[in-house]
Amino acid sequence: MVPAVSFRPRLISALAGYDRARFTQDLGAGLTVAVVALPLAMAFAIASGLKPEAGLFTAIIAGFIISALGGSRVQIGGPAGAFIVIVYGIVQQYGVANLILATTLSGLILLAMGVFRLGTLIRFIPVAVIIGFTNGIAVLIALSQIKDFLGLTIPKMPGEFFGILHALGTHLNTLNPWALGVALGSLVIVVGWQRWAKKVPVIGPILPFGDKLSSVPGSIVALILATTAVAVFHLPVETIGSRFGGVPASLPALTVPDLSWDSARHMLMPAVTLALLGAIESLLCARVADGMVGDRHDPNQELMAQGIANIASPLFGGMPATGTIARTVTNVKSGATSPVAGMVHALTLLVVILVAAPLASSIPLATLAAILMFVAWNMGEWREFTRLGSYRVPYRVTLLAVFLLTVVVDLTAAVEFGIFAACITFIYRISNLTRSERMTADVYPALAGREADIQVWRLYGALFFGAVKLIEQLEDHLPARTLVLDMKNVIYVDSTGAEELENLVHACHKAGVRLILCGLMNQPLDIARRTGLLGALKEELQPDVAAGVAAATGSEPAPPAAG
Structure with a gap:
């Protein structure tokens, strides 16, 4: 029997008793999140083998839909680092047109998962599997950014682990010291900004906002300083303008993917992988948000919103989207009270594209690589490796196997093995009980x-x-x-x-x-x-x-x- 579909976005209940004070909080939070999302959206798209605007379009369209229709009060949606490896592989093997198709199919799968109330099943995926592939993805993200971090000249980066290592090793002689300097400087700013900004004193009219500097994301500070330095001193480093020709100051035209069976059957497995990863990421993110605000999200409504967002995003040149932990945490810490904050974040990015898109041409790719290096480091749960000795052998084997398979083979094989190993372990333990x-x-x-x-x-x-x-x-x-x-x-x-x-x-x-x-x-x-x-x-x-x-x-x- 098909369960009755309950479609009730959290926005409806969140607007009960909504007033000017809450809107002011949501407005401030949305603007802050937009500042954080701007460099990340472009960096994720570039690392995925796409143009920077693909990430921005995704943050705008999918971000707005996920906030407006989702089941969480404060979750922020958009492009995520977890998708980089998968999307890059799809683009390299099948092309951008088929990425659009795979994203659309993943949206349909997510929508169906929400309709059939499968949101709670995602929680059954073992922690060892989640940590294994999360750490594996973090390693691959960092590895994929070495090219731009060092300024290497590599015509086409491979998508697989050993191919990446070979390409990096054979092109080390093309290292650009200027790009390396920009990347290292940017990384130092991203890592140390919050610590330094808290020590800046308030000096009357000179630095009247010294106590507020720590609220500015280090990634934005690094982006502004590096872009200014490259433009003023004409440093010989690759920029968004030199590689992609800049960012268009408008949204793209509607593009309908080819949904023929011949095309769809080849993209079914990539679509399933995107859907499962998107579901896991979004629901884990929603649970983190629940713990911070003392709320409880609706997992099935969240999956339906994720599905609709991933159907709509590729129609306008976007990439896969999901809930994002870093931006959601920023949203909560900035005082968000409702999904309006996420909608403001999306609209702010739209204004940035329409007004300030030409400025993006001077952004150095080395800085975006440094930002992604920092994201990859924060993404991984590295302490779990040092604590492996305190766990049983099946847990250790599962985590390490999923991690290695993610890095060396691919995410699909890693998750399949992880779930299989977890099932065998569970059966063995229950049979012993x-x-x-x-x-x-x-x-x-x-x-x-x-x-x-x-x-x-x-x-x-x-x-x-x-x-x-x-x-x-x-x-x-x-x-x-x-x-x-x-x-x-x-x-x-x-x-x-x-x-x-x-x-x-x-x-x-x-x-x-x-x-x-x-x-x-x-x-x-x-x-x-x-x-x-x-x-x-x-x-x-x-x-x-x-x-x-x-x-x-x-x-x-x-x-x-x-x-």
Whole structure:
């Protein structure tokens, strides 16, 4: 049965009681986030093999839609660093036209996930998998920026790990010291700005806003200073203008992708990868935001908004979009109270494109590379590597394998392996928790002298395909007359477990052994009813093990002996 679709953006409830004071807070937060998003949007697009405006268009269109239609009160959407490796690979292998198609398909997948209420399933992806591929993506982002950080002349950068290493190694002789100097200076400013700005004193009319400087993002300061230095001193470094011809001062025309099956079938797996990564990133980001503002997002509404945004963004030259943690945290710390702040951030970027686009031509690519290096460092959870010794072997193997596969192979293979390994580990652990315990005359005195004829076993855990060995062992060692199974502590029985119980019934009938089941609860009782197991047992069902022992021994039901 298809669940009823509930489409209710968080904006509707957030506007209840909305006043001028809240709008002022949202306006300030939106403007601040736009300042942070401006260099990141261009940097993410360039690192993905696209023109810088693709990132800006995405931040404007997708950012506005995610805020207006999403299920979080303060989440900011737009291009994200996590997509860089995937998007670059798609562009290199299939071209920009097919990236548009893959993004559109990923939007449709996200929309369907939200409609069918699959938002909560994303939380089932193990932490080891998430940390592994997040750290792997961070390494690849940093690696991909070495070219512009050093100012190397490489006609076309490969998309795979070993190809990147080979290209960098064979072109080190083209190092541009001016570009390296700009990149290092920019990185120092990005890293140290917040610390330095807090120490700047307020000096009357000279520095009246000294105490406010720390609120200015270091990336913007580095961008302004580096761009000014390159323009004033005519430094021989590559800029947005020299590589891309600048940024257009308008939004692009509507472009409808080719949705033919021949094209779509080749892009299905990349689209699924984009959709899953987008879902994971956005819902993790929303959970971080919830913790900061004391709220709870609607994961299904968020996925629907992400889907609509990823359908609309590529129609206007955009790239994949998702929730972004850095910009969302900035939004919260800047005092945002509603999705209006995210909408203001998108509209601010639109104004910047329409008014100040020509200024972007002088931005040095070395500075954007430095900003992305900083993003990659903050993106990774590097402390987890130093803490691996405190975790079990399956966790360590999963995290390291996903990390290495992400770096060396690709993200799709890494996530597939990670989820597979996590499932195998889970099955193994649950099967080990499923156990049996034989009840003796010490517990049930009525069994005294009759334990060769009557066996009483208490089962614990889940009776599923990974733990049916318990039933098989009982089949191999049947008592002479009666087998009593206490199922009160069995919390789950799957179809394989039910089938094995039926085999036990048949084995007992064939051997002339009476089988009594006791204490079937909820789900086990329901599956026994649906599979016909209840009919096969007929009167051999008892409410508890005491009644089962009494039925087996012909005595009055009695509680187990103390101790």
